[in-house]
Amino acid sequence: MHESFTVREMTRKEVDLLVDWAALEGWNPGLHDAEIFWKTDAEAYIAAEVRGDLIGGGAITAYGDDFGFMGFFIVRPEFRGHGFGNRLWHIRRDRLKTRLRPDASIGMDGVFAMQDYYARGGFNFSHRNLRYRVELSAFEGVSTQCPDEIIPLSEVSFDQIIAYDRTCFPASRRIFLKAWLSQPEALSLGYVQFGSLCGYGVIRRCRNGCKVGPLFANSYKVADMLLKRLVSFADDGPIFLDVPENNPAAMSLAKHYGMEEVFGCARMYLGPMPDIARDRIFGVTTFELG
CATH class of the missing domain: 3.40.630.90 (Aminopeptidase)
Known part of the structure; x- marks a missing residue:
C-alpha cells in the first residue's frame, strides 16, 4: 500500500472537504475559512492519496518568502498509524522550505501530544496557545x-x-x-x-x-x-x-x-x-x- 502513496496539490473543492474534516475533529472552523485560506495561498494545500483515494492533507502557507506556517494537518482516522501522516508531514515541511528564503522561519501550532515528534523534525518550542x-x-x-x-x-x-x-x-x-x-x-x-x-x-x-x-x-x-x-x-x-x-x-x-x-x-x-x-x-x- 505504501507504494501507492502519492502527494499533490489540492483542488479548491478539496479544501472545503479538509475544513469539513477539521469540523469533525472539533476544530470549529469559521464559516468562510476555506475561501479565505485559499485566497491567501492556493499553492499551500497538499493532498495525500492512497490508490487514488484522498486520505489526508495540510497547508504550507507562505507569506512571501519571509515566513511560512504549517497547519491544517489531517489524516483520516482509518489511515492513521500506518506512517502516512509521517510521510505527508515531512514532505510538507520540505516543500515549504523550498518556497522560502534559506534564513526564513516556519511556525506551527501543534497539539501537545505531538510536541516531541515536531521537535525531532527540527521545531523548537516557543510557548503555548490556549x-x-x-x-x-x-x-x-x-x-x-x-x-x-x-x-x-x-x-x-x-x-x-x-x-x-x-x-x-x-x-x-x-x-x-x-x-x-x-x-x-x-x-x-x-x-x-x-x-x-x-x-x-x-x-x-x-x-x-x-x-x-x-x-x-x-x-x-x-x-x-x-x-x-x-x-x-x-x-x-x-x-x-x-x-x-x-x-x-x-x-x-x-x-x-x-x-x-x-x-x-x-x-x-x-x-x-x-x-x-x-x-x-x-x-x-x-x-x-x-
Whole structure:
C-alpha cells in the first residue's frame, strides 16, 4: 500500500472537504475559512492519496518568502498509524522550505501530544496557545458602549493596519488580511487614538458560536474594550479566544471573564524565533494559518 502513496496539490473543492474534516475533529472552523485560506495561498494545500483515494492533507502557507506556517494537518482516522501522516508531514515541511528564503522561519501550532515528534523534525518550542471558551452570559451587565476611539476597521487605512499587524506577526500578510477583514458574517474593529491605530480585533461566526481572532492591542485596557465591543456581535452560542500563554496580560483578560480552557497547542518554530511584540497579542488569528 505504501507504494501507492502519492502527494499533490489540492483542488479548491478539496479544501472545503479538509475544513469539513477539521469540523469533525472539533476544530470549529469559521464559516468562510476555506475561501479565505485559499485566497491567501492556493499553492499551500497538499493532498495525500492512497490508490487514488484522498486520505489526508495540510497547508504550507507562505507569506512571501519571509515566513511560512504549517497547519491544517489531517489524516483520516482509518489511515492513521500506518506512517502516512509521517510521510505527508515531512514532505510538507520540505516543500515549504523550498518556497522560502534559506534564513526564513516556519511556525506551527501543534497539539501537545505531538510536541516531541515536531521537535525531532527540527521545531523548537516557543510557548503555548490556549483556546478559551466563554458564554455570552459572562458579559451580561458589562457595558458594550462603543467609545469614540473604537471604529469600524474599514475606516482605518489599510496601510496603517498592515503596519500595525506586522508588529504582531512575523511577516506582512496583506493578501490574507484583505480577505479576512472583509469576510461575511464577521465584525472588524480598530482602536484609534490621536490618529494612531492602537489595536484591532475580528470576530467571525463559526460552526459553533464565534471566534475572536486576532485580538491585538497596545494594552490590557484597549484589548478589553475591543473584546467587549466584539462580543456584542454574537447573538447566540459561545465565544472562543486563542490566548498566548507568554502574554500575562492576555491570560489575565481570559481569567477576568472566567473563560474555560478547552484546547491548546504548542507554538513552535523551525529557524529563528520571530521578533514580534508578544505583549500586544491577546488572541492569535488562527491555529491553521498563524
